[in-house]
Amino acid sequence: MKKLFIHKPLFRLLSPVFNGVVVYLLILLVNNNVAQVQEEFLSEELYVCIGLSYIVQEFSRLLLLLIKRFELIKNTLLSLLIQALSSIILCIVIVTFFISIYYKQVLGFSPAFEELLLFNSVFSAISIIYVLLFLSHEFLHKINEKKLTEERQYLQLIEDEFREFKEGINPDLLFESFENLLVLIQNDPDSADDFIDHLATIYRYILSSKNQQLVPVEEELETCEILVKLFNYLPYRNISIINQLETEFLVVPRSLLFIIEQIIRTTIISSSLNLEIELKEHNESFVLSYVINDKITSPFTQQNLKEIQRVYAIYSDIEIKLAQTDFKRTITFPKLTIKN
Numbered sequence: 001m002k003k004l005f006i007h008k009p010l011f012r013l014l015s016p017v018f019n020g021v022v023v024y025l026l027i028l029l030v031n032n033n034v035a036q037v038q039e040e041f042l043s044e045e046l047y048v049c050i051g052l053s054y055i056v057q058e059f060s061r062l063l064l065l066l067i068k069r070f071e072l073i074k075n076t077l078l079s080l081l082i083q084a085l086s087s088i089i090l091c092i093v094i095v096t097f098f099i100s101i102y103y104k105q106v107l108g109f110s111p112a113f114e115e116l117l118l119f120n121s122v123f124s125a126i127s128i129i130y131v132l133l134f135l136s137h138e139f140l141h142k143i144n145e146k147k148l149t150e151e152r153q154y155l156q157l158i159e160d161e162f163r164e165f166k167e168g169i170n171p172d173l174l175f176e177s178f179e180n181l182l183v184l185i186q187n188d189p190d191s192a193d194d195f196i197d198h199l200a201t202i203y204r205y206i207l208s209s210k211n212q213q214l215v216p217v218e219e220e221l222e223t224c225e226i227l228v229k230l231f232n233y234l235p236y237r238n239i240s241i242i243n244q245l246e247t248e249f250l251v252v253p254r255s256l257l258f259i260i261e262q263i264i265r266t267t268i269i270s271s272s273l274n275l276e277i278e279l280k281e282h283n284e285s286f287v288l289s290y291v292i293n294d295k296i297t298s299p300f301t302q303q304n305l306k307e308i309q310r311v312y313a314i315y316s317d318i319e320i321k322l323a324q325t326d327f328k329r330t331i332t333f334p335k336l337t338i339k340n
Helices: 009-030 044-069 076-107 113-169 171-187 189-208 217-232 255-265 302-315
Strands: 239-243 275-281 285-291 321-324 328-334
Touching: 009 044, 009 113, 044 076, 044 113, 076 113, 171 189, 189 217, 189 255, 217 239, 217 255, 255 275, 255 285, 255 302, 302 328
Parallel strands: 239 275
Antiparallel strands: 275 285, 285 328, 321 328
16 A cells, blocks of 8 residues: 555645645635735635645545455445545644634634535545545455465466476476387387386376375375386386385375385486485484485485475474485475365
């Protein structure tokens, strides 16, 4: 609401000047004293009208802000009526008070009822216009904020869909598998059939788990074993998963599949070194660990876990933790269960 132009210093400074001049001309018009405009336009009464316009506008603005801040009435129409009536009452009190002081202190007599009625009527009309301007711009601001929020949500939805599409397709795995398949077809056609079966199983699992929020850990690990077999077809790959999990629990679909693939892709390839990924469990968590042999250009970092941490935060308050020593890296995941 503070972004509206009616709160800008320039508007608050110039608007009362315009309003004061309009009030002065209206009073002259009502009193049939338009001829005085040419004679004494910059008279004392004009400055009084401008000063009174400043006071009425600032107090009306303050009143509207207070009403809005301590908003207790949810009905829009009733709230609008209360704000309008409050501004009129405040305007009448201010105008009556300052006009009475001006008449008594400067002119030396008390204002007549007709004169007070005239001043209050004109300033009340100006005050109502200000209230309507205030509320209309506030309403416009809310509409714009709502549209911006919808646009941000729509953009987030597109980004999430694109991320899900990218994770589902996994272009790196797909094209690397196709390249390796071309080699196998030429050199080892019998192994090519098994390779295709493994690749199809992985993508079938990826596509079938898109609409699932959680899956059993055994189901996820079965696909991880097939992923490891797929990578072992590549040259110098010697990867294995040592599963020491004993209890049943749930995991986010494709989470272990993603992490194990990241581990494989960030570990140096060597025919003399085995990559053993070990899974152990504790009371409320399970741990994935392996010996560190990171690539220089793309080591495994906390950034590799960022997306998985975001998803797991929806289901558990326990954070995914990454820890490492000089030789070993461990990743701790929470065990997910469904409460009755």
